[in-house]
Amino acid sequence: MFSIYLSKEILYYFCFVAALFGAAMGSFLNCAAWRIARGESFLTGRSRCPACGHPLGPVDLLPVLGWLLRRGRCHYCGAPVAPRYVLTECACAALTVLCLLRFDLSALCLRNYVFLCCLFCLSLVDLDSFIIPDGCLLLPALAWFAALPWCGLSARETVVHVLSALLCGGAMLALALLMDKLLQKESLGGGDIKLFALVALYLGPVGFLFALFFSCVLGLLFAAATRRGTGTPFPFGPAIAAACTCMLLFGQGLTAWYLSLLGL
Ligand SMILES: [Zn+2]
Known part of the structure; x- marks a missing residue:
């Protein structure tokens, strides 16, 4: 079976890819949690600024980087974007790398990652809406x-x-x-x-x-x-x-x- 521990280079490469994927997943889960807490569908519709309602562009949607490039503010109305977004993206990136390091490339890793993502999402929804x-x-x-x-x-x-x-x-x-x-x-x-x-x-x-x-x-x-x-x-x-x-x-x-x- 292919393992991420075959060599140092493979290990670093997979951790890097997992961190990028995890940050994107964190961005998605944050958006999904925000919409679930407000009774909206999280599968359809473009992401919008909660303050002015302007649809977000590709740069705004870049996990972590988007927040840094826009200096923590909405590009269209200047409203501050809560640090919660960038923090949850970093946390989800770390979680993804840890899950990969712990379970290697396996069905167990995928199963547990699904569970970890759902735990992450339900925590955000529960914090917002007690549900x-x-x-x-x-x-x-x-x-x-x-x-x-x-x-x-x-x-x-x-x-x-x-x-x-x-x-x-x-x-x-x-x-x-x-x-x-x-x-x-x-x-x-x-x-x-x-x-x-x-x-x-x-x-x-x-x-x-x-x-x-x-x-x-x-x-x-x-x-x-x-x-x-x-x-x-x-x-x-x-x-x-x-x-x-x-x-x-x-x-x-x-x-x-x-x-x-x-x-x-
Ligand atoms: Zn805005």
Whole structure:
């Protein structure tokens, strides 16, 4: 099988291409998230400046470079373009390179990249509108099943992953219903519960437990950083997505260590 680790030159070349592709993907995901949060279609229609509505030209649409060349302002009306765009493009470029380095050129890499992109997009939508779109959950779920013949899971492991998705999703739903009753308000959104089930499908039971723990820590930090009181709604999706991304890319050692403690 062709590997990016065959030589230094091949490795650098593929990382460079992945970074360019990732920046373009970040630009697309940002635009898609912006439109999904506003109930618009993200597949049709040209990108426009949110301030003046002017259609964006090829230079404006260049990931990262477009923002730098236009000095962070709209070319047509001069309105400042939020740094969020260039930051998300850089983050997505880094994510793409990390995914390639971790999984090499493989079906597993493609499957996990689809998942990472959907996690990225749903985080942006959740930050904007407190909604986790079903499409961002359905696509990675389908990708997981479609990639089964190539991702090296045994029949037993496949069953364990599917069962942990059902059980973890069910447990989170039961917990949310209990918390709703105790607190007399919605504690965990339906989108968060479905997202947790998807995380369990990808990471398995042990990876899920770590992701759950890290997402709670990140969620608390995020709530503290934005000084949100207990009464205000709070998007939990980005914290779950960030924890799951870290576990997917770097969590293998952590889960192996934990399983060795249990003697498995
Ligand atoms: Zn403008």
